[in-house]
Amino acid sequence: MQVIIYYVRQLLHLSGIKLYLNMFGMVISGLLESSAILLLVPMLAMAGIQLGGTGAGYNLPMFGFITELPQSTALLLVLGVYILIALCQNVISRSVAIRNVEIQQNYGRKLRYEVYGALLRAEWSFFLKKRTSDLINMMTTELARVLAGISSFLQFITSLLFTLVQIGFAFWLSPKMTLSVLVCAVLLSVFSRRFIRKARMLGSRSSLLGKIYLGGITDQLNGIKDIKSNNLELSRLNWLHDFTGEVKQEQLDYTRMRSNSQLLYKMSSTLLIAVFIFVSFKFMHAEGPNLLLVILIFARLWPTFATLQSLMEQLSSVLPSFKQLQQLQEECLQAAERSEEEGKQHIVPLTLKLGLEARNVDFRYHPQESHYSLQQVNVFIPANRMTAVVGRSGAGKSTLVDLLMGLMQPESGEILADGKPISGEQLLPYRRSIGYVAQDPFLYNATIRENLTMIKPDASEEELWEALEFASSAEFVRALPQGIDTLIGDRGIRLSGGERQRLVLARAIIRKPSILVLDEATSALDTENEKKIQEALDRLKHSVTIIVIAHRLSTIRGADQILVIDDGHVVQQGLYSGLALEKGGMFSRLLSSQDEAM
Numbered sequence: 001m002q003v004i005i006y007y008v009r010q011l012l013h014l015s016g017i018k019l020y021l022n023m024f025g026m027v028i029s030g031l032l033e034s035s036a037i038l039l040l041v042p043m044l045a046m047a048g049i050q051l052g053g054t055g056a057g058y059n060l061p062m063f064g065f066i067t068e069l070p071q072s073t074a075l076l077l078v079l080g081v082y083i084l085i086a087l088c089q090n091v092i093s094r095s096v097a098i099r100n101v102e103i104q105q106n107y108g109r110k111l112r113y114e115v116y117g118a119l120l121r122a123e124w125s126f127f128l129k130k131r132t133s134d135l136i137n138m139m140t141t142e143l144a145r146v147l148a149g150i151s152s153f154l155q156f157i158t159s160l161l162f163t164l165v166q167i168g169f170a171f172w173l174s175p176k177m178t179l180s181v182l183v184c185a186v187l188l189s190v191f192s193r194r195f196i197r198k199a200r201m202l203g204s205r206s207s208l209l210g211k212i213y214l215g216g217i218t219d220q221l222n223g224i225k226d227i228k229s230n231n232l233e234l235s236r237l238n239w240l241h242d243f244t245g246e247v248k249q250e251q252l253d254y255t256r257m258r259s260n261s262q263l264l265y266k267m268s269s270t271l272l273i274a275v276f277i278f279v280s281f282k283f284m285h286a287e288g289p290n291l292l293l294v295i296l297i298f299a300r301l302w303p304t305f306a307t308l309q310s311l312m313e314q315l316s317s318v319l320p321s322f323k324q325l326q327q328l329q330e331e332c333l334q335a336a337e338r339s340e341e342e343g344k345q346h347i348v349p350l351t352l353k354l355g356l357e358a359r360n361v362d363f364r365y366h367p368q369e370s371h372y373s374l375q376q377v378n379v380f381i382p383a384n385r386m387t388a389v390v391g392r393s394g395a396g397k398s399t400l401v402d403l404l405m406g407l408m409q410p411e412s413g414e415i416l417a418d419g420k421p422i423s424g425e426q427l428l429p430y431r432r433s434i435g436y437v438a439q440d441p442f443l444y445n446a447t448i449r450e451n452l453t454m455i456k457p458d459a460s461e462e463e464l465w466e467a468l469e470f471a472s473s474a475e476f477v478r479a480l481p482q483g484i485d486t487l488i489g490d491r492g493i494r495l496s497g498g499e500r501q502r503l504v505l506a507r508a509i510i511r512k513p514s515i516l517v518l519d520e521a522t523s524a525l526d527t528e529n530e531k532k533i534q535e536a537l538d539r540l541k542h543s544v545t546i547i548v549i550a551h552r553l554s555t556i557r558g559a560d561q562i563l564v565i566d567d568g569h570v571v572q573q574g575l576y577s578g579l580a581l582e583k584g585g586m587f588s589r590l591l592s593s594q595d596e597a598m
């Protein structure tokens with residue numbers, strides 16, 4: 001429960017007095033609702049209208065004057081009061097309902113903003129350890145469950161207050177009867193604790209199933225080409241068939257548990273009413289209105305107990321979601337690479353003047369493993385020059401570049417830009433100075449223009465086309481049906497691999513970065529386009545610091561420096577011509593293996 005209270009406190013902090021007013025409104029509304037019904041019987045009795053039995057009605061002094069009125073006037077008055085109470089109740093509940101949505105939506109927005117903000121501030125290595133689908137699940141289903149849980153908690157508090165008022169009312173009408181009902185309710189709630197435990201267990205199972213479903217379906221839709229080309233449709237459908245069987249079972253168990261609990265409350269209510277009426281009639285010789293009173297107290301009180309029980313079950317079932325959300329927020333906080341305030345500041349990109357340096361860098365993806373992805377790496381990358389990083393697959397090239405971009409922090413050692421460590425306040429200005437083209441180019445499902453202006457919102461038409469020209473994209477963009485305003489689909493699916501790569505390059509260049517990082521950026525290009533990009537990079541290389549990861553060694557002939565990495569170590573360093581001559585060196589081995597492959 002503590003975890004729920006933690007989030008409810010935040011809600012209280014955000015909505016302040018509004019929330020208390022609303023809860024008060026809910027209690028008043030409930031009170032009016034019950035008083036409308038409860039008062040109707042005695043008021044009608046006072047007006048001389050008996051609802052069965054021979055009793056004279058309840059002795060309610062405040063309504064004494066009614067007996068002095070003619071019966072039809074009294075009836076009209078009583079019904080008028082009844083309508084007035086109902087009107088007040090409905091008006092209050094209308095405004096409470098609207099304000100409730102406003103309060104909950106405000107809090108929902110704040111919570112989503114906070115959780116997503118925390119995710120965005122977390123460092124890259126945090127995302128390497130998480131499944132994207134789990135994070136999506138947290139941001140959608142689990143967060144929605146938490147918000148529903150908060151709403152249930154508030155409903156629970158209101159129902160509790162309402163029940164207390166109802167008990168007070170019932171006590172006023174008949175203390176003995178009310179006490180008996182309360183004793184029965186306490187006994188039943190002790191017995192019902194097992195339903196609450198079961199609800200929590202089923203809630204965990206439901207969360208887990210939600211996670212598995214989203215993970216599985218995301219994986220499969222991402223790999224739909226693989227599924228189709230390997231004829232895996234049937235096996236994937238079988239997976240869904242088995243999985244939905246589990247979901248069905250879980251839903252059935254949950255519904256069975258809740259129905260059992262409600263059945264228990266409803267049947268016990270019927271049974272207790274029967275017992276009470278029998279005892280009142282047989283042993284206390286109660287008649288008409290008194291028997292009606294027994295029914296009224298039960299009819300009003302017992303459903304509130306059933307509601308409380310049902311809300312407690314709902315709360316228990318979403319408790320695991322609360323815990324997961326809190327855990328995610330804590331993990332994000334621990335993995336935060338900067339504070340919220342830093343992110344809000346206006347960031348002026350850094351201009352690299354001297355160069356980048358990796359000093360005594362060690363890095364492991366998992367500290368518990370003995371294998372280092374990089375070990376004792378010492379390199380200097382001069383500003384406004386082109387540095388190429390080469391090596392066998394798995395040598396550590398991407399790891400080095402990710403560290404140089406400040407996406408991850410070394411386990412020991414330092415990454416310095418112009419002699420200053422790229423962490424803390426330096427980090428965001430440094431990041432802003434980088435243009436990056438990944439091996440697997442990513443584009444948003446938007447128009448080409450939107451993809452470019454996302455990076456530089458104030459880019460002029462001229463700047464957009466300049467970047468497209470640079471990346472040899474202008475020609476194909478002009479040929480598209482809506483030109484630069486063409487929608488390129490999910491991850492740019494409506495474009496060819498080479499076109500995507502060129503657009504990402506245009507996007508990287510549009511901000512006029514001080515550092516340009518290209519991870520195999522020309523791998524999907526044909527020889528003609530590759531040549532054009534090479535020429536453009538050659539023109540840039542004296543005004544921008546370029547770092548390229550290259551598999552095709554022919555593309556880095558013009559590099560000012562080549563770093564050869566093997567098994568996490570920098571094993572060679574120098575110019576293409578010099579390295580090619582070092583017989584037996586890793587670079588010449590890479591060269592000869594590429595020659596053989598051609």
Ligand SMILES: Nc1ncnc2c1ncn2[C@@H]1O[C@H](COP(=O)(O)OP(=O)(O)OP(=O)(O)O)[C@@H](O)[C@H]1O
Nearest residue numbers: 128365366373391392393394395396397398399400
């Ligand atoms: N997210 C990760 N978690 C654990 N280990 C990783 C992760 N990413 C890379 N590694 C390991 O770190 C080492 C270096 O990987 P890295 O991706 O830097 O190599 P690379 O030279 O860029 O390879 P490639 O040319 O195939 O892209 C490899 O042993 C790899 O298995």
